[in-house]
Amino acid sequence: MGDEQRAELLDGPAGEDAAARPPSAFLEVRDLKIHFPTDDGLVKSVDGLSFTLERGRTLGIVGESGSGKSVTSLGILGLHNRRNARVSGEIWLDGKELVGASPDDVRRLRGREMAMIFQDPLSAMHPFYTVGHQIIEAYRVHNDVSKKVARKHAIDMLGRVGIPKPDRRVDDYPHQFSGGMRQRAMIAMALSCDPELLIADEPTTALDVTVQAQILDLIRDLQQEFNSAIIMITHDLGVVAELSDDVLVMYAGRCVEYTSVDDAFHRPLHPYTWGLLGSMPRLDRARSERLNPIKGSPPSLINVPQGCAFNPRCAYAALNEGRSESERPELVELEPGHSAACHLPLEKRREIWDAEIRPTL
Ligand SMILES: Nc1ncnc2c1ncn2[C@@H]1O[C@H](COP(=O)(O)OP(=O)(O)O)[C@@H](O)[C@H]1O
Numbered sequence: 001m002g003d004e005q006r007a008e009l010l011d012g013p014a015g016e017d018a019a020a021r022p023p024s025a026f027l028e029v030r031d032l033k034i035h036f037p038t039d040d041g042l043v044k045s046v047d048g049l050s051f052t053l054e055r056g057r058t059l060g061i062v063g064e065s066g067s068g069k070s071v072t073s074l075g076i077l078g079l080h081n082r083r084n085a086r087v088s089g090e091i092w093l094d095g096k097e098l099v100g101a102s103p104d105d106v107r108r109l110r111g112r113e114m115a116m117i118f119q120d121p122l123s124a125m126h127p128f129y130t131v132g133h134q135i136i137e138a139y140r141v142h143n144d145v146s147k148k149v150a151r152k153h154a155i156d157m158l159g160r161v162g163i164p165k166p167d168r169r170v171d172d173y174p175h176q177f178s179g180g181m182r183q184r185a186m187i188a189m190a191l192s193c194d195p196e197l198l199i200a201d202e203p204t205t206a207l208d209v210t211v212q213a214q215i216l217d218l219i220r221d222l223q224q225e226f227n228s229a230i231i232m233i234t235h236d237l238g239v240v241a242e243l244s245d246d247v248l249v250m251y252a253g254r255c256v257e258y259t260s261v262d263d264a265f266h267r268p269l270h271p272y273t274w275g276l277l278g279s280m281p282r283l284d285r286a287r288s289e290r291l292n293p294i295k296g297s298p299p300s301l302i303n304v305p306q307g308c309a310f311n312p313r314c315a316y317a318a319l320n321e322g323r324s325e326s327e328r329p330e331l332v333e334l335e336p337g338h339s340a341a342c343h344l345p346l347e348k349r350r351e352i353w354d355a356e357i358r359p360t361l
């Protein structure tokens with residue numbers, strides 16, 4: 001038996017103790033793990049993630065490509081095939097626990113209580129059906145209304161997301177829409193059932209800057225109108241700054257910093273967050289000025305480095321007497337509502353931020 005399986009046996013299924021405490025938050029994720037056994041080894045795509053989210057609020061989940069963001073969002077929606085994904089932990093949505101729920105129960109919640117906007121609308125839309133047909137069908141799965149009423153609702157939603165002449169465009173096929181319009185149509189589809197939780201996974205990554213800004217504005221307006229909770233998944237801290245209340249920074253399947261958007265930008269306490277801030281494109285920077293990307297690349301999630309997963313790329317790893325390479329730092333709440341996982345003494349981190357990092361941003 002491998003260490004992994006042994007650990008799983010010891011951990012057992014989602015803890016009964018925790019389940020006995022009903023969460024007060026609208027969404028509460030506790031110690032979520034999503035692992036994939038593969039021929040090359042166990043891929044720990046999400047390895048112990050916890051966070052909460054209230055209605056009307058937005059949580060930004062940020063991290064480089066491959067850090068486990070999409071696996072997290074699919075996990076919350078219950079979209080992983082249980083045959084090849086090992087999912088553990090708890091996901092409480094409005095008082096219901098989803099990890100232990102039956103696939104049928106989770107399916108019923110999808111669309112009605114939670115919906116997702118993907119980076120690539122074409123992956124979410126069927127090419128052979130009109131945009132309107134797809135919104136109508138999505139709406140009718142959860143609402144017992146006639147086709148006529150659903151069609152009117154679809155036109156209404158397309159208009160709401162800014163599609164011009166929605167009564168005509170409703171009969172277009174996805175390929176007849178531009179990228180930005182398709183993204184709007186997918187938002188219309190996701191919102192057509194008035195979900196309380198909306199997960200947007202890199203919703204603007206494929207779009208040019210102007211359209212990107214319009215889509216973010218649209219999501220913000222719709223959130224105010226519908227009071228939905230939003231998880232905004234992105235590799236771009238700029239998107240987080242635009243839209244989020246809180247930020248969860250992910251590295252190698254784990255949370256390295258979790259705090260308010262204000263603290264993430266003005267008092268970040270993790271070297272990886274510093275790196276993300278340093279590599280953020282800024283409008284007030286000349287185009288010729290080079291960005292300062294984080295050196296190296298994220299680890300494979302099969303062979304996550306010993307100790308702190310960020311240590312091979314971290315400029316401060318040598319300051320911890322070997323602990324960065326040997327001991328995994330736990331996520332610790334350092335100030336109310338501000339957690340980070342790093343061995344550096346807190347005072348040292350504040351000092352580095354003030355003296356070395358902030359002046360360069
Ligand atoms: N079904 C799967 N089987 C094995 N590995 C997977 C599977 N889905 C995702 N992964 C791996 O999990 C890691 C995280 O992926 P993902 O969540 O898509 O990252 P991102 O942060 O870019 O969205 C990647 O290394 C990816 O290869």
Ligand code: SF4
Pocket residue numbers: 270271272308309310311312314315316317320324329341342343344
């Ligand atoms: S624990 Fe060490 S390697 Fe990890 S972020 Fe902190 S200083 Fe860097």
Ligand SMILES: [Mg+2]
Pocket residue numbers: 069070071201202
């Ligand atoms: Mg992704």
